[in-house]
Amino acid sequence: MKIKIIILLSIVAFVISMPFIFNKSVTITDPHKLDADDNFIVYEWVEPRTGTNKEWDYNLKPVQVSDRVWCFFGAMEMPTKENAGDMSNSCYIKGKDSWIAWDSGPSYIFAKQAHAAMKKIADLPVKTVIVSHEHDDHWLGNNYYKETQGAIVYGPKSVNVNYLGYDEHTGKPNENTRDVPPQTRMIRALYQNAIRGTKLAAVDESFDKTTEFTLHGIKMEYVKVGYAHSEEDWFLYLPEDKVVLVADVVMNGRVTSNRDGIVVGQLNALKAIKARDWNHLVPGHGFITDKTADDESIQYFTLLKDRVLEGIEEEIHPDFITKHVTLEEFRNKELYYLLSPGNVFRSYEELEMYEGDEEDEKEEEEEKE
Ligand SMILES: [Zn+2]
DSSP: OHHHHHHHHHHHHHHHHHHHHHTTSOOOSOGGGOOSSSSOOOOOOOOOBOSSOSSOBOOOOOEEEETTEEEEOOOSSOOOTTTTTOOSOEEEEEOSSSEEEESOBSSHHHHHHHHHHHHTTOOOOEEEEEOOOSOTTTBTTHHHHHHHHOOEEEOOHHHHHHHHOOOTTTOSOOTTOOSSOOOOHHHHHSOHHHHTTOOOOOOSBOOSSOEEEEETTEEEEEEEEESSSSSSEEEEEETTTTEEEEEEEEEOSBOOOOTTOOHHHHHHHHHHHHTSOOSEEEEEEOSOOSTTTTHHHHHHHHHHHHHHHHHHHTTOOGGGHHHHOOOGGGTTSBTHHHHHHHHHHHHHHHHHHHHHOHHHHHHHHHHHO
């Protein structure tokens, strides 16, 4: 009898605790419906189906962010075989006669499946692709759009220079240009059925400074923020839509990766974003797209700069700077343990020079203009 009661009680306790055990994430039944209501958008990450399929199934579901903007939100992880590189955000803007792709994702197959999903919303070609920066989770889909759509790719010169070996000054191929482009981390990491067909495709059109244009009936400002998260970062502002697509100068829900970036440039980029009038911001990684979308990044980089500078002031030895500056506020964010110490160390290297040489700082500022 006693045993029966104990079993019964354990079952009751288990049932009561069920919501707490399984309720780790918010369940979104229809992500298409999450849109312009000033609340943040949560996209429930759906694992792609693995197996022996000829073509990886990214299981892509576009989320509408505003009237004319839909985005694909990637996992809050580093690129792995299991996520097939689907760990960054990319968007589609609905023009009159064409979709405009903002970043093209980690592979040819990703881009192909993204376009197929968007065609169900409006059966339009993709004549223009605009790229934010050179990291390969953001632009390896370019060759799908160029090969099948005849798309023109706008993007940073650094893609052509750093990956294809184009001339730094002319942005065109020269005698040193590689015949075979290098394998990026994505090409090395992904399963064949995910990366098949992906080729490093050159950017067709680059700009030296912030440029305004109207493409397929959409007004946009392509804003150069320069050396921030990578060697050359750009964001896209849609003034009529009050949307800003900023890629990796903003991340939320996870700790950023500043391995190729600089804190001072990041803070400048965040200032340039704040200076625009927008209701929705789509980060390069993370699911928050409302007016608070950039809060975490502003806090992270402000604290990072202040605390590392304090550490330098207190003459903390470089070996101990990551123990001294821990950014506790971000401990519960994704990728904290993996990336935050590296960001601290990288900032230490940068800010030590920044402190030591005012001249450099001025020159850097001038270059940004
Ligand atoms: Zn990046």
